[in-house]
Amino acid sequence: MKVVVVKERAGESRVALTPDGVQKLKSAGADVSVQSGAGVAAGHTDAAYTAAGATIDHDSAAIYTNADVVLRVLAPDRDEMELLPRNVVLIGFLAPMTSPELLSQLAQRQVTALAVELIPRITRAQAMDALSSQATVVGYKAVLNAAAASGRFFPMLMTAAGTIPPAKVLVIGAGVAGLMSIATARRLGAVVQAFDIRAAAKEQVESLGANFVGFHVAEGEGQGGYAQEVSEETKRQEHEHLRKLVGDSDVVITTAQVPGRRAPVLVTRDMIEAMKPGSVIVDCAAEAGGNCELTEAGKDVIHNGVLIQGPINLPGTVPTHASFMYSRNVVALLTPLLKDGKVTIDLQDDVIGAACVTHNGEVRLGHRPAVAAAAK
Ligand code: NAD
Numbered sequence: 001m002k003v004v005v006v007k008e009r010a011g012e013s014r015v016a017l018t019p020d021g022v023q024k025l026k027s028a029g030a031d032v033s034v035q036s037g038a039g040v041a042a043g044h045t046d047a048a049y050t051a052a053g054a055t056i057d058h059d060s061a062a063i064y065t066n067a068d069v070v071l072r073v074l075a076p077d078r079d080e081m082e083l084l085p086r087n088v089v090l091i092g093f094l095a096p097m098t099s100p101e102l103l104s105q106l107a108q109r110q111v112t113a114l115a116v117e118l119i120p121r122i123t124r125a126q127a128m129d130a131l132s133s134q135a136t137v138v139g140y141k142a143v144l145n146a147a148a149a150s151g152r153f154f155p156m157l158m159t160a161a162g163t164i165p166p167a168k169v170l171v172i173g174a175g176v177a178g179l180m181s182i183a184t185a186r187r188l189g190a191v192v193q194a195f196d197i198r199a200a201a202k203e204q205v206e207s208l209g210a211n212f213v214g215f216h217v218a219e220g221e222g223q224g225g226y227a228q229e230v231s232e233e234t235k236r237q238e239h240e241h242l243r244k245l246v247g248d249s250d251v252v253i254t255t256a257q258v259p260g261r262r263a264p265v266l267v268t269r270d271m272i273e274a275m276k277p278g279s280v281i282v283d284c285a286a287e288a289g290g291n292c293e294l295t296e297a298g299k300d301v302i303h304n305g306v307l308i309q310g311p312i313n314l315p316g317t318v319p320t321h322a323s324f325m326y327s328r329n330v331v332a333l334l335t336p337l338l339k340d341g342k343v344t345i346d347l348q349d350d351v352i353g354a355a356c357v358t359h360n361g362e363v364r365l366g367h368r369p370a371v372a373a374a375a376k
């Protein structure tokens with residue numbers, strides 16, 4: 001059974017499988033072929049893969065020959081799609097909710113595609129939860145970027161030149177990324193406040209030493225621990241609540257998301273205009289439309305002296321550890337499927353049934369009610 005690890009497209013520094021993962025898949029009975037150079041940007045040389053037991057392939061097309069499984073971080077582009085063998089199992093971030101064309105192409109090629117974004121948040125699947133592992137990276141790097149861009153120290157300093165108060169950081173959205181932002185900003189010494197609308201967020205925020213300034217919105221509690229879109233009235237209340245909090249903050253990190261929807265706009269132009277010049281906003285939801293009215297994905301915007309960063313692919317900027325975690329997730333997902341020298345896909349399995357978006361020539365996105373509803 002052949003598992004293939006290909007080089008990601010230009011601009012993506014992560015790799016889907018690290019040498020440590022090669023060893024684990026070999027122990028599970030797979031042969032692993034790695035495209036030459038696939039791991040270099042994440043810190044893994046061809047020699048390290050060879051030492052772990054992989055075969056290095058220099059031909060970006062021939063590597064797909066006889067592949068049973070293709071491991072990727074991001075979805076294949078059009079050219080790579082043409083190379084996928086029929087009936088291969090593809091694993092990666094396939095953005096299934098926003099890529100109908102990709103899914104129909106994969107189905108046409110009889111590919112069995114497992115979209116890691118749809119792995120359910122059940123206890124058994126925690127080790128496979130790539131969305132969480134990469135969100136951890138997002139929350140960490142967003143705070144480092146904010147600290148680097150800010151003209152202020154984060155910690156309180158008492159120096160001979162005078163006392164410097166700690167930076168005031170507001171984190172909006174206290175999910176996986178938000179909690180990591182809180183922890184990182186606290187480690188740097190900032191005073192941290194956090195806002196969310198889910199009841200569970202309060203205890204988690206407080207356990208990290210931050211002040212919870214959110215409020216519980218029952219209608220915002222979705223399935224599986226996620227939030228869902230709220231009414232216009234709730235949005236108005238949130239706006240009133242956030243206006244002062246944002247204006248008083250030196251740094252705002254936004255991470256609020258609703259699966260399958262455009263990210264909610266929570267930081268508006270008037271709030272930004274109430275911030276001090278030199279303040280920094282890092283909008284981690286930029287790729288999903290942004291939590292901030294003035295965000296431009298992939299760009300830095302300066303408005304009235306306030307810097308608004310809309311980073312895309314923050315996990316790709318910490319490629320070594322983002323790949324380490326993603327590789328562990330992929331191995332945890334794939335290993336149980338490797339039985340008797342072949343890959344077994346059981347759509348009745350909770351995890352595989354949820355993550356599988358194409359199989360036997362069909363797109364299977366509507367099989368989960370929550371996903372189907374969110375996709376509307
Ligand atoms: P997410 O990325 O979908 O959203 C990030 C945060 O934005 C969430 O906390 C959400 O409540 C918040 N949000 C959405 N709309 C908002 C609004 N209008 N105003 C304010 N905040 C808003 O969420 P996530 O990071 O993937 O995690 C969601 C929850 O799932 C968290 O509690 C997390 O701990 C939990 N989780 C559980 C497991 C597991 O059990 N295996 C794994 C991962 C995450």
